[in-house]
Amino acid sequence: MSALAFPHTEQARRIGDDERARILADSGFGTYFTDFMAHATWTADAGWDEGEVVPYGPIQLSPASAVLHYAQEIFEGLKAFRHADGSVWTFRPERNAERMQASARRLALPELATDAFLTSLTALVAADEPWVPAPTTEESLYLRPFMFASEEFLGVRASRRVEYYVIASPAGAYFPRGVQPLVVWISDEYSRAGAGGTGAAKCGGNYASSLLGKAEALEHGADEVLFLDSETRTNIDELSGMNVFAITADGRLLTPSITGSILEGITRESVLALAADRGLERVEQRLAMSDVLEQVSSGEITEMFACGTAAVINPIGEFRALGGSWTVGDGGSGKTTLALRQEITDIQYGRIPDRHGWMTRLV
Numbered sequence: 001m002s003a004l005a006f007p008h009t010e011q012a013r014r015i016g017d018d019e020r021a022r023i024l025a026d027s028g029f030g031t032y033f034t035d036f037m038a039h040a041t042w043t044a045d046a047g048w049d050e051g052e053v054v055p056y057g058p059i060q061l062s063p064a065s066a067v068l069h070y071a072q073e074i075f076e077g078l079k080a081f082r083h084a085d086g087s088v089w090t091f092r093p094e095r096n097a098e099r100m101q102a103s104a105r106r107l108a109l110p111e112l113a114t115d116a117f118l119t120s121l122t123a124l125v126a127a128d129e130p131w132v133p134a135p136t137t138e139e140s141l142y143l144r145p146f147m148f149a150s151e152e153f154l155g156v157r158a159s160r161r162v163e164y165y166v167i168a169s170p171a172g173a174y175f176p177r178g179v180q181p182l183v184v185w186i187s188d189e190y191s192r193a194g195a196g197g198t199g200a201a202k203c204g205g206n207y208a209s210s211l212l213g214k215a216e217a218l219e220h221g222a223d224e225v226l227f228l229d230s231e232t233r234t235n236i237d238e239l240s241g242m243n244v245f246a247i248t249a250d251g252r253l254l255t256p257s258i259t260g261s262i263l264e265g266i267t268r269e270s271v272l273a274l275a276a277d278r279g280l281e282r283v284e285q286r287l288a289m290s291d292v293l294e295q296v297s298s299g300e301i302t303e304m305f306a307c308g309t310a311a312v313i314n315p316i317g318e319f320r321a322l323g324g325s326w327t328v329g330d331g332g333s334g335k336t337t338l339a340l341r342q343e344i345t346d347i348q349y350g351r352i353p354d355r356h357g358w359m360t361r362l363v
């Protein structure tokens, strides 16, 4: 058991009721932040302190803090959903806790126990409860736990002081005008991760190295960038922040097997579980980009999609590369893709029974 309790002493809200209502009416993604944040500090000598829920606001850091120089940082992302009866739930948070522990090991950061991680979410969402949107469409409160090296030291080694925070940001519906298929650019120049690197960890550095590929995608009129494996540049890894799936005409669900350069998405894992229920044959293996494009052209692959917490499931309508473009199916949103998306969101918002025991009540 951890000593982390994240006590919250009643404090005034930063943002008034009227302003909060205005924000919740049109919150977008990642732009507005709540009244409070959870915080805990770890030192090599004393371990984790008790933690605390404090008013949301700027953090004071030494300019010599290790994270600012050597990027020793990890994060997580999950959502709090309000159900019709007013209760507030989250989706498979123990998987986020375990993944954060794995990321911490890779980035030489201290692990936060699963119970402490869950306590930090419960404590913050209890304090910020009015920020959890009503379930009119697909609004949620996005939770962003993160951990970074705060020791004031320019030598290169694992930091002996580390901060853990959870901040929260109301998120509007990801697809306010209905699900929009992605145009995906296949990067032939950049990789997001290499063998033995940090691709399997959820760390800020992976995102920093993906930004140029994403910018290149946008220059080519695409929405997202697909990275291939760095060694052979032939196999599908994933997008900058989403895993990739294909569905075949004969009922197979294909996805790249988890290698050291692919992040193990919790949405990915959940899609695999639901696919089994639907009688789809799951195939996790190396997926050669050229084979996939051939099967897209021949119609053997009928649907493709990307998945992650923010969009849940986002159909892929088209691939682009220097060598041409390939339309998936009719370029729209596939039937099975939309059905899987509907099922996951129905579970998350409590509209259908939680057969897999994936939901945890926060408030």
Ligand SMILES: *Cc1c(COP(=O)(O)O)cnc(C)c1O
Binding pocket: 077, 202, 238, 239, 240, 241, 242, 243, 263, 264, 265, 266, 267, 268, 307, 308, 309, 310
């Ligand atoms: C977070 C993330 C995903 C998606 O993971 P979920 O747990 O489904 O949100 C996929 N790829 C990368 C690189 C990520 O950082």
